[in-house]
Amino acid sequence: MDRIDAMAALLEVVRSGSFSAAARQLGQPTTSLTRRITELEGRLGARLLTRTTRSVTLTDAGAVYVAAARRIVEDVEEAERAVAGEYLEPRGELVVTAPAMFGRIHVVPIVAAFLAAYPKIDIRLLLTDAVLPLAETRVDVAIRIGDMPDTSLIARKVGGMRIVICGSDACLERYGTPSVPQDLTALPTIAVGPAGQRQLWRFAAEAKRDVQLVPIAPRLSVTTTDAAVEAAVLGVGLTQQRLYQVADRLASGALTLCLQPFEVDPAPVHVLHLPGNHLPLKARRFLDFAVPRLRDGLKRLEALG
Numbered sequence: 001m002d003r004i005d006a007m008a009a010l011l012e013v014v015r016s017g018s019f020s021a022a023a024r025q026l027g028q029p030t031t032s033l034t035r036r037i038t039e040l041e042g043r044l045g046a047r048l049l050t051r052t053t054r055s056v057t058l059t060d061a062g063a064v065y066v067a068a069a070r071r072i073v074e075d076v077e078e079a080e081r082a083v084a085g086e087y088l089e090p091r092g093e094l095v096v097t098a099p100a101m102f103g104r105i106h107v108v109p110i111v112a113a114f115l116a117a118y119p120k121i122d123i124r125l126l127l128t129d130a131v132l133p134l135a136e137t138r139v140d141v142a143i144r145i146g147d148m149p150d151t152s153l154i155a156r157k158v159g160g161m162r163i164v165i166c167g168s169d170a171c172l173e174r175y176g177t178p179s180v181p182q183d184l185t186a187l188p189t190i191a192v193g194p195a196g197q198r199q200l201w202r203f204a205a206e207a208k209r210d211v212q213l214v215p216i217a218p219r220l221s222v223t224t225t226d227a228a229v230e231a232a233v234l235g236v237g238l239t240q241q242r243l244y245q246v247a248d249r250l251a252s253g254a255l256t257l258c259l260q261p262f263e264v265d266p267a268p269v270h271v272l273h274l275p276g277n278h279l280p281l282k283a284r285r286f287l288d289f290a291v292p293r294l295r296d297g298l299k300r301l302e303a304l305g
Contacts, residue, residue: 004076006040007069009033010048014066015136017055070135090282091120098143101225102244103127107143110293114286121282134274140283142272143294145242153272156291159298160266163202166246166255167238174235181214181262188237190228191218201240203262211264229255242267243301250304269298 016022048062181203
């Protein structure tokens, strides 16, 4: 049994969360994968995983072993990339993740242009609002909106993203335009979330030093941002969204901004990657290509307000 292959198989089981999912990813029978991990545990003389019918979790010994195995496998893969010339010529698969709607609007065009410029690089683009752990999911580059809880990552700030209030002209004419955030309590609103659940919308206080929370009882609750924006265009009520989520409707005049003086500070937008002395050339090329284009796109977006 090859030790490196066994380590890589164990890492895939941990990443996938089950033997069956890992086996599908690795393209081998579940029984074969289970046997490999059992043999690994037998050689080590320690149980690495706690198995249930639905999932697997690491034991204390497993957590220690996986941390070391991840470093070893990454070092081997890095050596293979170096020998294969990946540090001399950009090629191979690049894994990029971004928020779903932001990625569709702002990242897909950049990816398309990058692929045209670098024909030997393939990209797997993961558009999800979940915050994926880069090492465990083998993500090369992540684009994220919001504060940075993981300070171990290398971050390049590309701009900020405003959170705005908007509504259709028909809605504002019928119900009135809010002058202060508290006016929203008497106006119809649209929120993304469970039906009947009150929400707290965040605004800056007039001095811009504090945040005020305004309780909202939405007239309409929906499960997706797209639905909330469409309902706002149809005049159902006002909605609070990130600027990129309503930018096209603002540009067309279908929606109008309200309460701009009370907007909280824009959420930072970062491009992230794992630390390391030998960032693959394909990732460096993508960073050099994507970062200035994202900055330009966010500047153009800011001009809408």
